[in-house]
Amino acid sequence: MHKQCQCGEPMGLELRKxxxxxxxxxxxxxxFSCPSCFSSEVLQHVTKDIKELLQSLGSKPAPRRISxxxxxxxxxxxxxxxxxxxxxxxxxxxxxxxxxxxxxxNLLLDLYRYARSLGDEEWMSDVExxxxxxxxxxxxxxxxxxxx
Numbered sequence: 001m002h003k004q005c006q007c008g009e010p011m012g013l014e015l016r017k018x019x020x021x022x023x024x025x026x027x028x029x030x031x032f033s034c035p036s037c038f039s040s041e042v043l044q045h046v047t048k049d050i051k052e053l054l055q056s057l058g059s060k061p062a063p064r065r066i067s068x069x070x071x072x073x074x075x076x077x078x079x080x081x082x083x084x085x086x087x088x089x090x091x092x093x094x095x096x097x098x099x100x101x102x103x104x105x106n107l108l109l110d111l112y113r114y115a116r117s118l119g120d121e122e123w124m125s126d127v128e129x130x131x132x133x134x135x136x137x138x139x140x141x142x143x144x145x146x147x148x
Contacts, residue, residue, distance in 0.1 A: 011033055
């Protein structure tokens with residue numbers, strides 16, 4: 001998956017480790033990275049959630065490792081897509097991402113209906129949060145100049 005960098009070169013989407021307060025490793029953060037000018041950019045759709053995570057850790061967090069993908073639906077979809085398709089030179093990243101997102105949204109909607117039928121407010125709230133993490137994201141708005 002690629003995006004055009006300000007220098008004109010394509011930026012690849014990869015999962016990076018972010019170190020916070022020299023103690024916390026946050027794994028699986030989707031970041032666009034340019035091999036030419038070495039600039040990096042966190043995927044815009046997850047920046048708000050990354051900031052919330054950092055705030056929740058406080059200014060003096062205990063040392064630990066956190067998988068961002070375990071707590072963020074879009075990051076998890078991207079993580080699985082990269083792991084499963086990394087060796088496939090013919091993959092259409094945009095279509096593959098959209099297909100996986102559609103499947104995940106349908107699954108979450110089914111889970112929400114089931115949680116509602118049980119009257120489980122906590123579960124419904126969790127599923128709503130996960131659906132919100134995917135809402136408004138389109139690969140076309142993010143993956144400009146996508147390469148196969």
